[in-house]
Amino acid sequence: MWRSAMITKLVRQISPLGTIRVQAVRHSHRAFVQDQKPIQRNVDPTGENHYLGEPVSKRHIGENVSRRDKVNFLVKILTDLDDSKESVYNALDAWVAWEQDFPIGPLKHALIGLEKEHQWHRIIHVIKWMLSKGQGTTLGTYGQLIRALDMDHRIEEAHEVWVKKLSVDLHSVPWQLCHQMISVYYRNKMFERVVKLFKGLEAYDRKPRDKKIVKKVGDAYEILGMIEEKERLLEKYKSLSNEPSSPKKSTRTSKKR
Structure with a gap:
């Protein structure tokens, strides 16, 4: 038993x-x-x-x-x-x-x-x-804990969980969790942490898969007065902005037509 x-x-x-x-x-x-x-x-x-x-x-x-x-x-x-x-x-x-x-x-x-x-x-x-x-x-449990801490307005505890349990394997943490943490920092106006986390991901040659991430990081650069860094970021990942709409949206549009 x-x-x-x-x-x-x-x-x-x-x-x-x-x-x-x-x-x-x-x-x-x-x-x-x-x-x-x-x-x-x-x-x-x-x-x-x-x-x-x-x-x-x-x-x-x-x-x-x-x-x-x-x-x-x-x-x-x-x-x-x-x-x-x-x-x-x-x-x-x-x-x-x-x-x-x-x-x-x-x-x-x-x-x-x-x-x-x-x-x-x-x-x-x-x-x-x-x-x-x-x-x-598991990664999913820690991600759920970070979300709950963020929603409970305990951002420093959420940051501590990220640093101790997830960021130590930054080269392999799923992009979904990385995006979640970038959003947590961005929503709480912790723009230095947004930039630091994104640069850490770039150091492992990990490229964002969503243009929303690029926009949040670009906004963080601009608020911090790092205009050149923002321009470099937008130029490097401009292909994400030109991506066609998702298959689901295309399918829905076809059905409506």
């Missing part, structure tokens, strides 16, 4: 209030699972519980619950909690303790649900909890 002695120790050490909250979440989870499917229970003379005539261990508690129901249940728990790191961490520890394997899939679907609700602060807590467990350490 995935539940380790570390989680058990954590649950025992939390404050009385946190203990009550975790027990409440566990009770709700158990009741939620039992409500999903009626279970025939027999009592063996030896005292061992049987479900449908077969002994069932504790790890089977959540096996009859669909992924969608688990995700919806978790999103409801997280949405109803007070806005504190301890409450979120305790609830997640209690929720994941019933799983045999770490439920990275349901957690990512829960994050998507929280994004739809614009629960940026809660998303940050969930992702940091995942990372503290050594789970979800």
